[in-house]
Amino acid sequence: MTMLSERQQMSYIAAQAADARLNVELETEGMTLNIGPQHPATHGTLRIIARLDGEQVVWAEPSAGYMHRGYEKLTEVRTFPQVTALINRIDWLGSFANEVPFILAAEQLMDIEAPPRAQHIRTILFELSRIANVSLFLGDLGVQMGAVTPVFMAFRDREYVLNLIEGATGGRFHPNFDRIGGLKDDLPKGWLDETRQVMKKLRNFCDEIEDLLFGNEIFQSRTRGIGVIPADVARQYGLSGANLRASGVDWDLRRDQSLPLAYDKVDFRVWTHPDGDSWARCWIRLQEVREATKIVDQLIETLPPGPVMTKVPRIIKVPEGEAWVSTEKPLCEIGYYVFS
Amino acid sequence: MYAVNFLILAAVLFSIGVFGVIARRNAVMVLMSIELILNSVNLNLIAFAMMNNSPEGHVFALYVIAVAAAEVGVGLAMVLMIYRNRRSIALDELSVMKG
Amino acid sequence: MPKVPGLVKGLGVTMGTLFRTAKNGADTVQYPHAKEAPPVRARGVIALREDNCTACMLCARSCPDWCIYIEGHKQLAPPRRAGGKPRQVNHLDRFDIDYALCMYCGICVEVCPFDALFWSPEYEYSEPRIADLLHDKDKLGEWMETVPEAPELEAGAEKKK
Amino acid sequence: MLGATLSSGWFLENAWLIPLIPAIGFVFIILFGKKMPQNGSEIGIVSIGISLAISIGATFQWIDRVNSASGGSDYASGGFFGAFRAIFPTAADGGYGASFVEPVVRSWTWWQSGGLEFGLGQHIDGLAIMLLLLVTFISFLVQIYSTEYVSGDRRYTHFFASLTLFSAGMLVMVLAENMLQLILGWEIMGLCSFMLIGHWWEEEANSRAALKAFFTVRVGDVGLLVGTAIIFFGANDWAVEHGSNGFSIRGISAWALSGEASQSVLFWGGVALFIASIGKSGQFPLHTWLPDAMAGPTPVSSLLHSSTMVVAGVFLVARLYPVFFVGFDILDTTVNFITIIGGITIIVAAALAFVQDDIKKVLAYSTVSQLGYMMLGLGVGAWLPAVFHIFTHAFFKCALFLGAGSISHSGSHHSFDMKKDMGGLAKKMPITAATWMVSTAALCGIPFFSGFFSKDEIIDNASHNGYQFFYYVALVGAFMTPAYMTRATYLTFFGKPRGAAAGEHHDEGHDDAHGAAHADHDDHHDDAHDDHGAHDDHGAHHGPHESPWRITAPLIVLSILAIGSGYLNAPAFGTHYFTDWVEPVGVEVALDDEYGHSSGEEESAGIVFAAVQAGDEEYDGKAKGCGFADPSEGTVCYAPKLSHAVFSWSKAMPSIILVFAGILFSAWVCMGIYGDRRNPFAGLTSKFAPARWIHTLLVNKYYLDHLYEKVIVFAFAHPIARAAYWVNQNILDAIVNNVGRGGRRTGEWVYRNVDQRVVDGAVNASGLAASEGGHALQPVQSGKVNQYGALLFGAATVGAIVLILVNI
Amino acid sequence: MSSMLAADVNVAQNVGFYIIAAIMVFGALRVVSGRNVVHTALWLVVVLGGVAAQYLLAAAEFVAISQVMVYIGAVMVLFLFGIMLTRATIGEESDLNNKNWSIGIPVSLLLAGTLVWVIVDQYRGEVLASPDEPMSTTAISDVFLREGLVPFLALSFVLLAAAIGAIVLARKD
């Protein structure tokens, strides 16, 4: 006899309740629909078992965990440089942002700090990966709602950013550029000028998306007032990142936390939105792309000269201890708990 | 063309519809049989209109069509309600009015 | 100024893009006919300079998914100076990289103490069968020709030692 | 005078624009209202304002027309400006018994079926002009008032939309050329009143009041439809013969007075139509909705329940007066249906007004009572005084309602409770108090205020026309009116400030105080709670103060008119403009031979006036003429010939004395009960049992609502439902069963009683046969549709075959 | 038999009629005997389409188009909706017929016999003149909006009432 976990029992009870409700006041034949993980809207990460009454979802159970890749276990048997290469893969769209907090945690353990130029470049690349990530989100948002054009624009303009990242790091998706104590290499010549051009293009892209998608009444009617998360609920549920700011909570780790990154050198605005609905969340992200382009512009102008690597032993030996570093990643807050 | 052609065709359709009303168990199919009956009536109306060369028959056929549409609407709504309450639309299980 | 409805603006954006594409050409590249030049640092494929390799196995060990296969044997090489003692060198028998497993992290290139491994931006080496992605040292050696010079650095950078 | 060309003009010809413009305004408000800077109220005000302008123009031109008919040909060609001069002609040059003034009738075919045309059109005569002016004017003021009163309300735009459409509906009705159009306007009004009364529907009491109003009026509407149908079928043949149809108001009027109409058709048609009036005008048995309808916002109360909607019923009677005149034998009898209802309403409603604590309810019952006066006037043959009372009453009652609104808006913190939240407001709100006093005086019928002239005329004519009993009834009413109004005035403006008027609720937690203030209201109809939305925007509200100008300005205008309007027809001063302009003169009118369109370009509804035969009778009243004798060949009458009592101060004295008596008595009692504890009347209802009973009876509104809701609804709805259920269960379901069982019982009964004593075997067999027959038939009633179908078609086929075989 | 060869009998029209009639009768039989609800509904579509075709043969163009629009476009879609909402299984169902379907056969046969007998008796040999052109829409609309106006309005109220009734019945609350 198979033992049901408590969670399975709960979901079974909920399913029964939904059935009972359908039976009492059913208009049509109820239908249990399985959405995902092969569904185009879920990208293999999520499965939702939905019970429909006509067009209305009366009950749904999300079943997550398809993306669990066991990083914790993998990292147990690898060296720090190897782990850095793996960490790249956590969020494919904004890889560089994955590396930074891990490296920072390791540096914390080793009690070293990267030189200022490295910090600057890290921040630039960090924001570039934010742009690459969120701009694709903005385009893909359209596709999920049936608009085909925004995603192509997003891909088009993300390509410039990826080219930048590739030009600097050599890797389009997985830079693996960060090293404990600094960066692998300095920027190639001409990169900064190109970046300036690309940032202009991306601001233009934001305008286009705003006209094409965000200003569209249909889009607004589909997102405004949908999935409202009030500020207190958002705090209770521990939301972070743009989602939290869309609920009106002014909270941004880039500004509120001091890490060895160059955020304190730039002037940027943390956007919040009082509505807390889907539209607010999208809008916040759009504004953050804009803001990121401005941050990059400012950092380029103030890039200090100097080395990009401090002195570190050739064989990295991280002393025993533990460290926790979290940053404001493109999607949300990400933190690494490193135990050596 | 002979008038008999239309009339006999209508009569046959009518009888088939009557059989459907009597024999079918599923409420939706009974409604469909009723549509058959209504259409046979319409055929007659058109045939007679052709016989008299007057538009009245056409007008009546249109009335019948409109009423049939209304009937189907209400009928199907009732079927849905019966289904909602009883999880079945078999007519012989619906014998609440049994004497 | 009256507000233009978003619906109209959206139409404007698409139509604008249409005209821009018609005027300036597409942002895409017609691939087999035209190719984009990858950046100099692009991590396309790993090239091997066999002469430098000492089969020290550093790269194979540091690879996170262990996709480098090295076999070698010790042999005596002719002495460097005439009349010298024959040196004992590690001769490379096999240097295979399974590109089906490689995650292009570049650690091997970095750890190689003898400058035997290089990144080449070459990317057109797909194969119909996955097993064919296991490339041996000859193939890796061929790619040495495509390895570019290291780029100049931005102003303000310190030259590497 | 004969054949004098009647003047006309653009405004008269195009009076149909008057309802159309607000109707269009309604559409615009609905569509664009929310986007307008003032949320749509400006559209309503502008559209009503345009209508008002057209009405004024039409009024001048009508006056011009009347004067041109009665020989004032100086003004005939004067056009618009000529009309100005014509307003107050030097003397009553037309005089009584002047020639017939042809109404301005235009109609357009709306649709046509079976030779019957249904038209939309306008029928402009004095009555219509008077009401057009009145409705547009009052609506205009009320809309201005409302911009302040409901500002900030959540459904502000919708409020104005409904208000505008409501006015349009009333105007459509007033203009109506035929009964169908009248019904159209009537129903639009009914619908809008529902929306407006239930404007704050979130509170259950309000939606209940709206529903109650709606349903009660609907009861009357059945009468309207039935009456229209009866009249149509009675009148149509005659009317078609004379070039009109049975829906046309002129056709009906002419038919009713033609002498060819069946008395019983007229009677029952009149009864049915009067039931509609009872419902709409809140006459006695159906008056209960009107006070409850005070749940609506105050501007709504003032518009709907003082001057427009409720007078629609009166208007209906006045409009179709020939029908009632002949049908109810007015002037021939000393009692008829209308007078009975009107008389009862006067007394009953006035009595109820004594026990109300809610200021708006006092006014509501007062309205009901005044409507009773109007009905009584129509019933006793005093057509003109009744219509004049509509006119004057509209101004002062509107002023009173708006005054009540002003008090609650600025004086009592949105409460209408006189005992709890008012008192002593006269000093705080001088303008409101002054206008209130003036209007109250007018309502009470104090001499030289407008109410006196109209009400006294009704009373006088009741006696003059031989309705002595109702003369006394009206006098009693004349005593009661000032009495309850004095009470209300005292409670509101004098004495010590209480509750909100004393500023109490602004202590901490005014919501609680507020709730307490309403906890013991017998029905929570007032809009105090819901008004918070409107209230929020003037947060700097400290105690009672005078209302802003948008509220006081209409009050002042109205109270001036409350005095002045009476002088339009003040016999005491020899003015009878109103009579000249409004009253249709009962004379015989020659019919054009061809009902064609000979009279110029205007397309007439059918009956065309070619020439006017001289109203050759001496003016002495009853003996001859329209309504008393059949019109001569080739002529028709459109209005009965009525006489007017000649005014004299001596005849007016009883009512004047009673008015002052009422005021003084009431003031004395009020000071006793509400002020001075040592007064003999203090605690009257608790000490003196009959008084307590009467008080209880009145507080419970004669238990009429109980009658309707508990007894009638319960007695009908529940038993009917139960009976239907029972029939369903016991008869329909098992009809064959029961046939069988009944048969068996019959058999048994027969067996026991007859069979045993009389014949044994034969009856026994019959009983058994019935029983077995029942059993045999039982399976047929299977409850299965298919089986029924089989039986139906099988039986039909067999029947058809039998028929065929028989006929072969 | 000689009347069969009457000169004004249009052969092509007759042939068309018989073909369509055969299809219709077959379809109608499938409607009342089919074992899959959706299939029967589709057969009903065939019958209704056939009726429309017969209307065309009878020069009733407007009625034919109305037939297509109302029946095929709306009524049948409603039927399919109804069927699908009340759990239409794919495949055959065995219990679509009543227990007493055997009564139906004699009843309907008797009915058909009677009707055919009466019709043949009355109308044998009567030839429908082929009209030169279809019944004009103008003529129909004239009847609709003159003599038939009141029933037309009544019908519109019936439709309105039916729409409201259907909504009330099918609503969930």
Place this chain on the structure above:
Amino acid sequence: MMSIALEIPYWGQSLLRVLGGIGAVLLPAGTIVYLFLFKMMSFMQSRLGPMEAGPYGSMQLLAEVGKWLQKEDIIPENADAKIYKLAPVIVLVSTFLLVVVVPFGPDALFTDFSAGVFYALAIGSVSVIGILVAGWSSANKYSLLGGLRAAGQLIAYELPMVLAVVGVVIQAGSMNLQQIVVAQNSGSIFGWDGVGFPFVLTQFVGFLIFMIAVQAELTQVPFDMPIAESELVSGYMTEYSGFRFLIFFIGEFATAGVFAFIASVLFLGGWGIPFSWFGWESLDAVDGWMNIVGPVIMLTKMLVLTGIIMWVRFSYPRFREDQLQKFAWKVLIPLSLANIAVTAILKVAI
């Protein structure tokens, strides 16, 4: 009609008509697919679209057809095979039936129904059945949902479409499409007959409603809930592959073409050029060469209209299902009723 009828034998005429019908359906469909789906969409997304098959990829559609034809014809195991196979045919046939009323020239027409508009709208609603049974017979929940959505949507937007056309019918005084064309081309605007009197000028609201309804009938974005890829995975077409998918695909674009034809007839003057240009008095006076030029004019107008349809399709996101229904019932239908009322009043008044 006369001139052709005299010169060509009956079988020849019939053949011509069949070929013409197929041409009138497939040619526009192919043009639309290439011009808009392939090229316009690509350019709007700053790419070039297919470039390899033929010059500028013009043969791409043929390549695609070839690809679809050689694909395996998969029928799901639990599907109701007969109906599953029948469904796409119903859709395509309704398109073919639809095109027969469209006049392409003074004589270049298939049939001359006196109630042509009515016929077109009636036949247009037949495809619903095909879609509904396609969804049902696929034995797939996504398909069923898609089919039900499609049916609900098509019924809901059928109404505003019909009502929008009523305005044109009132103005033209005829339901015959040919008459409507003539009425537009022989009319005049305030006495100036330079461009005839296309009804789009007076019936602009009707035109707008009609185009929106067409957009919905074609299940194009923003009304593409029935085939929503990101929700229902192509809805009723989920299970279709190869040849049957091709039929649906062609049906979709052919119907777009035919509806654009009808819209151009109803609102843009159809095949005609203003008669005053050549001094034609009536339809009979129109020269024969219009039979050749007419279809070309029609094709141009059709391409403009489908261009707009596709433009919208590539620019907008889609509605939610309830919003879609609300939009039809609460906005379009009242609006079209108001349009009818206004048109009727103006028609009577003027």
